[in-house]
Amino acid sequence: MPLIAALSFPAAGSAQGFALSGRVLKIEGPDSAALSGFRVVLHGITVESGAPLESTLTDPAGRYRLRVRSPDSSAVYVVSVLYKGVAYFTAPVSAPEQEEIRLEPILVYDTSSVRPQIELSQRHLVVRRREDRRGRRVLEILVLANRGRLTRIAPDTSRPVWQTQLPKGALGLEVGESDLSYEAVYRRGNAVAVAAPIPPGEKQILLSYFLPGDRLELTLDQPVARLNLLAEDSAARLVAGPLQNLGIQDLEGIGFARFAGNGLAPGSEVILQFDTGGLSPAAWWWLVVALAGVVLLTVLVRHWPSGESSQRSLELQLRAIEAALTRSPDKLAPEELQAYRRRKAELEQLLRRSGKEPS
Known part of the structure; x- marks a missing residue:
């Protein structure tokens, strides 16, 4: 859950x-x-x-x-x-x-430790400007897909159900609001691994870690149906990788360089070079507020919808934001209150577009 x-x-x-x-x-x-x-x-x-x-x-x-x-x-x-x-x-x-x-x-469902193969259907990485000496904070969303009729389980307690490599040199790992328990998602070397059973359907995992240095280097160890990179750096440039440069994307008044690709094969190498400018304070709107994962998920769903799973996610996000507005509006800063209200209106509009009226 x-x-x-x-x-x-x-x-x-x-x-x-x-x-x-x-x-x-x-x-x-x-x-x-x-x-x-x-x-x-x-x-x-x-x-x-x-x-x-x-x-x-x-x-x-x-x-x-x-x-x-x-x-x-x-x-x-x-x-x-x-x-x-x-x-x-x-x-x-x-x-x-x-x-x-x-x-x-x-x-x-019945279970199996060998099939079906868990697919990485979407991988979204948002790289912020350099925060401190740890480097740039990365918020990543993985969408895993079990397209079979069996629940995939681990072969034994020493091996995970699924894993994939993190970018080279990634520091730390925090698990946010996800479809799997945070205790079941852990770091294994330079990989993120899942120990929990994965039933048929899609599961989203929200991660946060730091990226030192001035470049992102990611070698894919499995097929990725959709890869999106957003970098809070208008000077970011793609050094290597089968991605398309989609220019600057404005999200909440902040410019992000956007790169994306479909159907990436194992062994594909993606290298993104960042500007080597000075430090920049983190923007409050999704790094500080309690519903950080909700905000970013909404942004991604807005640009890359994924059917019924996205609609269900939108409904949960709307209810969570309504809870924050109803129960503790006095605890929110004016700019946070304004952002929550704006996001609520956007979620309601997205649900109407999907054919479902907000409740």
Whole structure:
């Protein structure tokens, strides 16, 4: 479950509680079958903590019904089921005005440690100007795709499910709001690795690290369907690599040199040379605020949408920003408040373009 889902969402709720119902289905090739007699667990999650609230067994049709008896307007609720050692979750919901929410089915899969191959469908790198002696901060979004019908698991505890190389000389690694638990994403040498099972579908991972020196050197160790580079340096130039120079992109009033390419092969080398000018203070708007990952994800989704996954991400981002505006507007600086309101309007417009009215 993405970390963004753990933010507090405002909701009216009902003093009498509400019910969550749905089904658990096992995917078998092109077909699905009801998963009967499996325990499903209701979890309540707030910013401070999370705990199981209730559980039940699925009926012969794979159906379940769980009740939130004392709704908390600051919490979100998810339902989970454990199948062959892998936990599967519903999308998070907050306390509704109606008495029952019908959730999307929980889909579970058989597992394999050898297939399908996990694809790197998108890789976005945003390189800021030099901050301090550590160099330039890089914010990177990886989009992993499991296009098979099995959940990919690690072959053993010493090897990850998936990994890819970081740019040469990258320093540190922090994991932000992602579709996988931050404990399951770690540094392995000069690579970022994933230990968690990866079920069918797409998973986004948000990373942050520092890049010393005045160039980015990245050698791809696997195919990348889409690679985007944004550098806060109008003088940045592409020294090597099968990328197209797309000129200067204006994002929130800041100019970024943009380079992009599709269908990159393993072994491709990308070298980006930066201007060797002096230090520049970091802009506050996405490095300082708590919803930094939300802002950048929105920017990237705006320029490179990816279907239903992006729409779901937009909805979660909108709810998170609404929570910040509703619950603690007095804690935001005037410029932050203005930026959040502007972003809220942009998200609502993006959802309308995707054919879904903001709730």
